[in-house]
Amino acid sequence: MAWLHSAPKALNKDETRKPRIVEFYKEDPRLKLPNCEEAEYMTGYFRLSGMSGSNGYGAVPLTWQEIQAFDNCSGLHLDSWERRQLRNMSQVYCNVKAENPNISPYVREFTEEEEIAFGSIQLKAMENSEKKASEI
Numbered sequence: 584m585a586w587l588h589s590a591p592k593a594l595n596k597d598e599t600r601k602p603r604i605v606e607f608y609k610e611d612p613r614l615k616l617p618n619c620e621e622a623e624y625m626t627g628y629f630r631l632s633g634m635s636g637s638n639g640y641g642a643v644p645l646t647w648q649e650i651q652a653f654d655n656c657s658g659l660h661l662d663s664w665e666r667r668q669l670r671n672m673s674q675v676y677c678n679v680k681a682e683n684p685n686i687s688p689y690v691r692e693f694t695e696e697e698e699i700a701f702g703s704i705q706l707k708a709m710e711n712s713e714k715k716a717s718e719i
Contacts, residue, residue, distance in 0.1 A: 625665065627697060629672045631657065635680070636673075642680050644673040658708020 590600035632653045635642040645653075650669050654661045661669070693701075 622668070625668055625672070627693065627701075628659065628661070628665065629669055629676075631701070632669055632673070634673060635677050642677045644677050645670060656708075658704050658711070 590602050632645060632650065634645075636645055636649060637643065647666075647670065650661075650666050653669075654666065
């Protein structure tokens with residue numbers, strides 16, 4: 584909410600600065616996401632992945648190595664379609680962010696059920712990791 588109530592940098596000295604919420608107030612499509620239904624879980628994965636990387640000059644799409652590391656460390660065992668979607672989502676996110684740096688990132692609070700489910704996935708991944716380490 585604080586982001587919406589802050590004002591972006593003025594491009595001209597004569598320009599008056601207005602809070603972003605004034606610009607976005609009337610059903611701005613940037614505040615709505617498409618209905619994903621069966622693939623809604625991908626929005627959560629995208630958010631957990633970090634959505635983008637950084638090269639020091641701004642947001643860059645997640646690399647395949649970062650997506651692989653996210654998959655390995657999260658214990659989610661993403662299939663190839665899910666990995667491609669994370670990459671595509673990151674590319675689109677960075678393109679939109681480059682066109683309009685004042686746009687708000689998508690944020691949605693996780694439900695308690697989602698947090699518990701993800702926590703159990705992480706716990707299983709750690710248990711599997713410890714089991715494999717003890718076999719060595």
